[in-house]
Amino acid sequence: MTEAAPxxxxxxxxxxxxxxxxxxxxxxxxxxxxxxxxVLEELDIVRRSVGVVGHGCYGSFxxxxxxxxxxxxxxxxxxxxxxxxxxxxxxVVFTMQGDGDMVNEGLQEVxxxxxxxxxxxxxxxxxxxxxxxxxxxxxxxxxxQRTKTSLDGRDPETHGYPIPLAELVASxxxxxxxxxxxxSSAGGVARTKRMLRSAFEHQLxxxxxxxxxxxxxxxxxxxxxxxxxxQYLTSSLEAAYPLGELPLRxxx
Amino acid sequence: xxAATARQLHDGCAAITESAIAxxxxxxxxxxxxxxxxxxxxxxxxxxxxGGHCLNAESEIEAVNMALGASAAGARAATGSCGQGLxxxxxxxxxxxxxxxxxxxxxxxxxxxxxxxxxxxxxxGDYRTLTLAPKDVPEAVEHTQLLFxxxxxxxxxxxxxxxxxxxQTHVSVDVAARDFGPLPAKDWALDGSSGGTxxxxxxxxxxxxxATEPGPGPDGHWRAVAAKFDEIAGTEARSETYRADDxxxxxxxxxxxxxxxxxxxxxxxxxxxxxxxxxxxxxxPFPGDDLAAATRNASRVLVFELNAxxxxxxxxxxxxxxGAVRFIGGVSIHASGLSFGPLLDxxxxxxxxxxxxx
Numbered sequence: 001m002t003e004a005a006p007x008x009x010x011x012x013x014x015x016x017x018x019x020x021x022x023x024x025x026x027x028x029x030x031x032x033x034x035x036x037x038x039v040l041e042e043l044d045i046v047r048r049s050v051g052v053v054g055h056g057c058y059g060s061f062x063x064x065x066x067x068x069x070x071x072x073x074x075x076x077x078x079x080x081x082x083x084x085x086x087x088x089x090x091x092v093v094f095t096m097q098g099d100g101d102m103v104n105e106g107l108q109e110v111x112x113x114x115x116x117x118x119x120x121x122x123x124x125x126x127x128x129x130x131x132x133x134x135x136x137x138x139x140x141x142x143x144x145q146r147t148k149t150s151l152d153g154r155d156p157e158t159h160g161y162p163i164p165l166a167e168l169v170a171s172x173x174x175x176x177x178x179x180x181x182x183x184s185s186a187g188g189v190a191r192t193k194r195m196l197r198s199a200f201e202h203q204l205x206x207x208x209x210x211x212x213x214x215x216x217x218x219x220x221x222x223x224x225x226x227x228x229x230x231q232y233l234t235s236s237l238e239a240a241y242p243l244g245e246l247p248l249r250x251x252x
Numbered sequence: 253x254x255a256a257t258a259r260q261l262h263d264g265c266a267a268i269t270e271s272a273i274a275x276x277x278x279x280x281x282x283x284x285x286x287x288x289x290x291x292x293x294x295x296x297x298x299x300x301x302x303g304g305h306c307l308n309a310e311s312e313i314e315a316v317n318m319a320l321g322a323s324a325a326g327a328r329a330a331t332g333s334c335g336q337g338l339x340x341x342x343x344x345x346x347x348x349x350x351x352x353x354x355x356x357x358x359x360x361x362x363x364x365x366x367x368x369x370x371x372x373x374x375x376x377g378d379y380r381t382l383t384l385a386p387k388d389v390p391e392a393v394e395h396t397q398l399l400f401x402x403x404x405x406x407x408x409x410x411x412x413x414x415x416x417x418x419x420q421t422h423v424s425v426d427v428a429a430r431d432f433g434p435l436p437a438k439d440w441a442l443d444g445s446s447g448g449t450x451x452x453x454x455x456x457x458x459x460x461x462x463a464t465e466p467g468p469g470p471d472g473h474w475r476a477v478a479a480k481f482d483e484i485a486g487t488e489a490r491s492e493t494y495r496a497d498d499x500x501x502x503x504x505x506x507x508x509x510x511x512x513x514x515x516x517x518x519x520x521x522x523x524x525x526x527x528x529x530x531x532x533x534x535x536x537p538f539p540g541d542d543l544a545a546a547t548r549n550a551s552r553v554l555v556f557e558l559n560a561x562x563x564x565x566x567x568x569x570x571x572x573x574x575g576a577v578r579f580i581g582g583v584s585i586h587a588s589g590l591s592f593g594p595l596l597d598x599x600x601x602x603x604x605x606x607x608x609x610x
Contacts (some may be wrong), residue, residue, distance in 0.1 A: 069476060
């Protein structure tokens with residue numbers, strides 16, 4: 001019997017995705033989930049990974065991701081991740097949180113977890129709105145952006161300014177890796193996947209806290225046609241939140 | 253069988269710390285608030301020595317969520333606070349009840365004004381918090397170990413209701429590990445190992461499961477959780493009576509207050525008064541059946557607690573003749589705000605019992 005030649009098989013999704021997502025057409029969050037799970041597979045860390053998932057549209061991913069999951073309270077994922085990582089240091093622990101979860105409800109958690117240098121990876125899915133509730137203003141809604149609670153656009157006089165989370169985290173000692181990507185183009189997806197891979201590699205090396213902020217499309221919450229999501233992302237969020245790996249405190 | 257240790261002189265916080273470590277507690281997170289602070293100090297010193305972790309959390313909210321995470325990963329974990337800090341933790345306590353994670357919460361309270369938030373389930377949803385209220389340090393040591401057992405047995409948050417006297421009194425205690433019997437394996441705990449199998453573990457309050465293996469969902473899961481708390485209510489109520497058999501006047505008190513009442517009962521008995529004590533050891537489940545039985549022949553049921561009448565609701569609910577119930581406690585706070593006021597003393601308690609019994 002001759003050994004079969006290796007076959008390349010095209011797959012429409014990673015093995016770790018157990019079913020279809022139920023999110024809106026044009027949503028960027030399923031793209032982020034896919035590349036996250038692909039990275040876990042490629043680094044061969046699926047059997048030691050624990051995800052801590054917050055509350056937002058992406059919360060429904062716990063039903064389709066074949067990774068161990070603690071679905072936690074809104075905003076508290078970095079604290080829960082801390083507890084898991086401390087008592088099981090051999091696990092690879094990541095959080096999945098939206099901007100409402102991480103930057104509104106859980107800003108304190110993520111900043112303190114970063115400053116403790118906790119050896120976990122936090123993933124922020126930033127679309128600048130509370131998508132799950134139907135498009136309301138979050139702490140990352142950019143100036144001028146229309147939401148259901150800022151109908152005439154975010155006005156700093158009334159609503160204040162958005163919080164650039166990645167820059168805040170990058171300013172703290174204890175942080176080993178911070179990057180911001182976007183899943184609004186094929187190239188952006190590939191670059192964001194490399195960022196996720198770098199962040200997990202840092203965790204595996206025990207380097208400290210890592211954050212990957214991923215700008216994701218939310219055409220429903222932005223009140224634009226599904227196909228216009230990437231373009232809107234580029235002109236609004238990306239203009240306010242520059243992409244790339246961020247310089248860290250004390251590093252050039 | 254575990255090895256006995258020698259009796260040692262500890263204050264309550266140190267004794268509880270040693271007892272928690274003997275019970276296998278390896279994770280603690282807290283935020284300072286008097287008189288809980290002493291427990292945090294002891295944990296921060298002793299847990300690392302025992303191979304565990306103690307984190308200085310940025311708030312009570314993070315403390316309880318860190319402990320929740322450690323528990324989700326299978327560790328025996330604990331946190332604590334009191335009063336306002338405990339109020340901040342209630343969201344997570346509800347979450348622990350509903351996603352079925354064990355946790356021990358040390359409420360080193362300033363007084364007895366936390367009764368409602370200890371026993372009612374201060375967060376949302378259909379649950380209660382199993383709460384043990386020791387009367388002194390030796391009992392707090394025993395309760396600490398029992399609580400870790402009960403938390404694991406029922407996969408639920410449980411609470412120790414302490415106070416400043418228990419926190420700060422130095423007592424010679426035996427902190428040897430106690431064996432409360434076998435427990436089910438924590439096969440639900442997260443360690444990553446089931447990832448990629450198609451059956452990866454999931455801890456989720458809504459219990460909706462995976463697309464390929466749907467769970468019971470919130471309706472089915474929360475019914476099951478409520479049924480579990482019904483079971484706990486039926487099996488875990490604990491109480492103690494003191495000179496109550498022929499008592500015409502039965503005083504109901506918990507925690508350190510019961511210790512004072514016990515002394516007053518002895519004094520009044522010496523003077524010929526037929527007075528006794530009923531002490532709920534579990535505040536929830538409230539030992540209602542025991543109280544109904546104990547009050548069957550009493551003509552007066554006096555509730556003494558250091559608040560405006562919180563346990564009073566439970567006593568009225570279960571006393572054989574609720575018309576016999578009188579409240580003789582009250583709010584009494586030390587000038588510092590951090591401890592009991594002058595009402596917690598033999599003289600005032602004796603006076604109030606005699607006045608009500610006249």
